[in-house]
Structure formats: C-alpha cells, structure tokens
Amino acid sequence: MGRRKKIVEQCERLMDKPENIRNIAIAAHVDHGKTTLTDNLLAGAGMISDDTAGQQLAMDTEEDEQERGITIDAANVSMTHEYEDTDHLVNLIDTPGHVDFGGDVTRAMRAVDGALVVVDAVEGAMPQTETVLRQALREGVKPALFINKVDRLISELQEGPEEMQNRLLSVINDVNELIRGMTDEYDDVEDWTVSVEEGTVGFGSALYKWGVSMPSMQRTGMDFGDIMELERADKRQELHERTPLSDVVLDMVCEHFPNPVDAQPMRIPRIWRGDADSELADTMRMVDEDGEVVLMVTDIGIDPHAGEIAAGRVFSGTLEKGQELYVSGTAGKNRVQSVGIYMGGEREEVEHVPAGNIAAVTGLKDAIAGSTVSSVEMTPFESIDHISEPVITKSIEAKNMDDLPKLIETLRQVSKEDPTIQIEINEDTGEHLISGQGELHLEVQTQRIERNQGIPVNTGEPIVVFREAIQQASGEVEGISPNRHNRFYLEIEPLADDIVDALKKGDVSMDMPELERREALQEAGMDKDLSQEVETIHRANILVDETKGIQHLNETMELVVEGMEEALDDGPLAAEPVEGALIRLKDARLHEDTIHRGPAQVIPAVRNAVHNALVKGKVRLMEPMQDVRIDVPNEHMGAASGEIQGRRGRVDDMYQEGDLMVVEGEAPVEEMIGFSSDIRSATEGRASWNTENSGFQFMADNLQRDQIMEIRERKGMKLELYEQVDYI
Secondary structure (H helix, E strand, C coil): CCCHHHHHHHHHHCCCHHHHHHEEEEEEEECCHHHHHHHHHHHCCCCCCCCCCCCCCCCCCCCHHHHHHCCCECEEEEEEEEEEEEEEEEEEEECCCCCHHHHHHHHHHHCCCCEEEECCCCCCCCCHHHHHHHHHCCCCEEEEEEECCCHHHHHHCCHHHHHCCCCCCCHHHHHHHHHHHHHHHCCCCCCCCCCCCCCEEEEEEECCEEEEEEHHHHHCCCHHHHHHHHHCCCHHHHHHHHHHHHHHHHHHHHHHHHHHHHHHHHHHHEECCCCCCCHHHHHHHCCCCCCCEEEEEEEEECCCCEEEEEEEEECCEEECCCEEEECCCCCCCECCCCEEEEEEEEEEEEEEEECEEEEEEECCCCCCCCCCCCCCCCCCCCCCCCCCCCEEEEEEEEECHHHHHHHHHHHHHHHHHHHCEEEEEECCCCEEEEEECCHHHHHHHHHHHHHHHHHCCCEEEEECCCCCCCCCCCCCCCCCCCCCCCCEEEEECCCCHHHHHHHHHHHCCCCCHHHHHHHHHHHHCCHHHHCCEEEEECCEEEEEEEECCCCCCHHHHHHHHHHHHHHHHHCCCCCCCCCEEEEEEEECCCCCCCHCCCHHHHHHHHHHHHHHHHHCCCCEEEEEEEEEEEEEEEHHHHHHHHHHHHCCCEEEEEEEECEEEEEEEEEEEEHCCCCCHHHHHCCCCCCCCEEEEEEEEEEEEEHHEEEEEEHHHHHHCCCCCCHHHHHH
C-alpha cells in the first residue's frame, strides 16, 4: 500500500504544474490492442504488477467487457513517468473501438490534447482508425501513431527486415494520407502527420511488452535486426527488459504531445464559441488555476458507494470540495461533494484539482456527459457532435410489475450516462422505448440493466410509430348517441402544413393567453374568425366550436372534447395517432335531462362522428422518414446510393467534400432497420453515416393496406376495416 500512497502523492505534486501534464486518449479500430497497451503503460509506471500486464485488462472493468473482449466504456487512468529527469503526469483515457460506441470516443477526445492511434501491423489502417482520427482532429487533438502486433509480422508472416520495413512504411503512409485529407481545411493546424524520424511513430507488441521508436533505438542501441533475432529465438522476456514498451510510449507522449499550456490556446476557439476577448477566455487559454472554474464533463459513471461521478477536463480555475457550480442548461447550482483524480483505474480523493487536469467529481447531480460546469454563468462548450444518431428503437418492459419504478429510474440514469441513447417513457402503449446507435449498443445496455440492476426485462422487436391523416374535407357527418336522444354534427378538413408545424413545435398551445394564441395561429396562416373559435388543441389537431346558442352545450363540452381526444388518439385505420385535422363542431341536439346526456351517451356519439368524418376525408397512414447522409470514398459511392434506393428511399444530392463523397437522401425509418450492417458490407466498412428524423409522409397507396393489417394484427385488433375504406 505504501507504494500506492507514494504514487498518489507524486500525482498530487505534479497536477499543479500544467507544463508537465499530458492528457491523452488511446484510440483504435476494434481489437487492435488498445487495452493491452494501456495495461503495459500502467505496469511500466508501477501502477499494476508487471507479470499480469496484458492479461488482466485493468481498464475493462465491466464483466461484459471482459466477456466480449471489447472495451465498451471509456476508462480514465493516471500515471507518472520520468522523462529527461523531469516527472510527468500522464492522464490517459482508453476508448472503445467498436463503432456502436463512437459516442464515448468523441467525448473522450474533448478531454484530451493528444491521441495515440494504435494500428495493427498486419491489418493496417482500418475504417474505425479513420473514424477515430477524424474525431480527434475535429476536436483539435494531436495524433501520434503506435503500430502494434509487430511480433506477428516476424513470427507469422516470416518477413525479412526489408519487407517488414516496407510494410510498416505503408501503414504510416496510409495514416498520414488520412491526416492530410482531414486537416486540409483547418488553418490552425501546422503539419500533424507522423514520422519515424521525428519520433512520433512507435512500433512493438503490446502482448509481449516490447517496443521501439527512433529515439529509443538511439538510446538502447537496438535496431530491427536485433529485435527480429530475439523474437525468433523466443527471447521475448529479454526483449521486454531491454526495450520496454511503456518507456518507449510514455517517452513519446511526454516529448511529442502538447501540454495543456500549449494546447488550450488552440483548442479553446475550436470547442468554445463564447467571447474570445473576455477574461474567461484568457483564463482558459492560459490554464489559469486562479481563474473562474470551468469543467467540461465528458463522462458520467456510477460508483456503488459515492453515487454519480462526473469525469471531465478542468480548463480553468481549481476544483474544490464544497464549491457551488452552475451546470449548463439547468437552473440553480450543484454543490461539489468531493474531487479526485484517477490512479490506475481507481479514483483517489484529493483536496483540489487545478486547471489542465482530468478530474472526477461527485455532487454534480444535474450534469450529463457533455455538460459545461462553471463557477460563473457562461456560454457552454460546443455540444459534442456525435457521428451517428440513434437509429433503432425497441420496447423494453420489466418482467415483474414490481420492478417498474426501478426500471424507469435506471432508464433515466442510462440516458444521463450515455447521451447517444434516447429513452422515451411511452404513454401510448405503456412500453418504454429505448433508442440507440445500433443493435449491439442496445443489446449491451439492456444486458447491463439486467446484470447491474438485477431487473429482468423483455425487449421487443424494433418498432416504428405511424400517424393517420386526412387528405380532403369530409363534409358534414352526424353522430348519434346510443339512446338516440343526442346528435352532433361536425366536419373535418386538413390543417395547413404551417399550422401543423407550429402546433408540433409548441409555438401554439392551449397554455398560452388567448390573445397570443390567436396571433400565433393567424401568423401560421389561420383565418382570423376561425382563430377566435378554437375550443381545444389536441396533439397536432384543432377543435373549433361553430355552434350558436345551443342549450346545455357548455356543460356537455367537456365530454365532447373527451370523445374527440379518444377518437384522435386511436385513428380509424390502425389505432395510430391522428394529426393535422381541423374539426368543426357545427350543431348539436341535446336531451333536456342531464341524466340522458352523460359520458356513456356523448363520448361514443362524438367518437363515431369523428371516425366517420375521417374516413369520408380519405384518411391514410403516414410513415416517419429519415434524412440520411453517408460519407464514403469515391469508389463506394454507387454502393452507398444503392443502399438508399433499395430501401424505398430517394437520393437527393451527391457532392465531394475533402477526400470523401457525400450522398444525401431520404428513406422511411421502417426500411432503415438493419441499415448499419448492410451499409458496412456494401462499402467494406468505409462509410460513416448520419440519420435524422424528418417528419411524417403519406405512405404509397399500394403499401397502405398491408401495413394497416400488420399493425392491427400486432395490436390484436379485428382485421376488418370500415367498409367505406375501399379508397385505399
């Protein structure tokens, strides 16, 4: 334990000297050896025992990560390293390589100034290498390269020194091509390509714990010939002792990655759009520990003892226990309960954490990954751009009703920890919907709910919600109550698109003062007289009362509204919500006696009238659409556009951007299920894409009937439609 204490003291001493701090991320394609490499570094810095490094995967703390053999959560660790007689503090984040967890990589890049990109010597630069590089460069993070698994070139491929050097050079060239293509448009980046001569490229084997770089060869006098000899003679332990990987990599980190003092002046304008001349901008650029506190939260984790832990980069000021801080986008302040730094994978509480460090804070209950936390109100940092948006939704229900409150709580927590997951507590169906980046993403999250929270859940097939809408005015329809003593006369017509948009955006609602509401409706294009007769608004539908002086209508109106809302929540075609309907109540005949015009009479009368009017107005299903954007190299452009067209989609535009072609188009959400694996195979994994919901559109007539029947069957409804629906 004494050794550990010493390390903590060493880190505490160093965190006050920003010029000796290096904040770095390790990023790579899945399975290129990032986590094994991190183990080596920890062992080299004396944080875990040397013998188990590489096997214990200290950074993959979750069981599911060990089982699947992939990193899912980014993990933070800190270590110290002596370079040129000066101690350095290295804060490192090990990030996941699997594309479904790209959100973690982007968030990690926000906290660091350098990215060590790991590439497998045998596989070379892969699609995800390209993505993580793009994420790093976009955030203003400087890259260096480590080529891993070089032992495989020697032992499996039996290559001679010359072939081997050529192969390694071609990997370096590929990576530099990528860097050049991506930094062309940045004016603030000098040449960030990597080179062996400059020492920004390292080679080695994380598994066997040896590594070399140009500077290390000069230091140890070992060249490739010696290495191949030892490797072939199976003297791997000697190889590790003579040229340990951790020294090579940590030297490279200390020498070539910028410290916060050098990095922040360049990064702040990149990630923050506030006033560049303000005092706050100065303290952030200068990494001033006496300035106002500014912390960018990049990760939220859960500690069984301490509760929620927000990890992130301190850009200015000094974090201390007891501070009251603002969290962007929320009201009031949060009180800091403890501050700490990561030692190995463990969190150590300390008195204070100054600017330039990566800190772990408890007590920020309103923070989510991506929040800006500060001692003064300020322009928050740019929101973190995720390269993919959620594309898949599944329903999730607790197997036991007793677990329901706990499940809802857990789902809220999940969406805090991982902003790329969207949770919707769905009142329509009583199911909760969880949407994420891909099937693996959702699978892992639902597994975790079961495993960590002990809540058994059922998940459904991916679902899509439709809408119903009319296409023409219905003419007058009569609704008769079951006792035949009450009659309602109403008409329905489609609302103008602008009005529907205003309703959906919330620009017009019943919560507004009446005068404002009228003005807003008129602005969206509604007739002045009509805007004065609005009785109620439900979803994107409006009811107007055009009756004159009818006895007892006032006290019955509440029931009329209830009948209308029921009818609109479950449309006549497939019980999907209706939108864009203007319902005009024209006339009503009501029974004298209150008892004969109760809910059991009025609600069914209005409900039937609304459904019949919708059918007369030729109601049809609308399906949700997505805008799709695919970035892909030239040679795969045809395959990418084919993927959109093959899904009842259409391609609207294609153009060149940097070294990639961009294909833009639109396709129905329902057809986009399974898109990720198809686009990957169609483009050999070279495409990155983004989808966004773009609203609802009428579905093609020839597909309507099948789709309606499919939904009715799923909902357990009768399969006969109203006879009048023969227009479909």
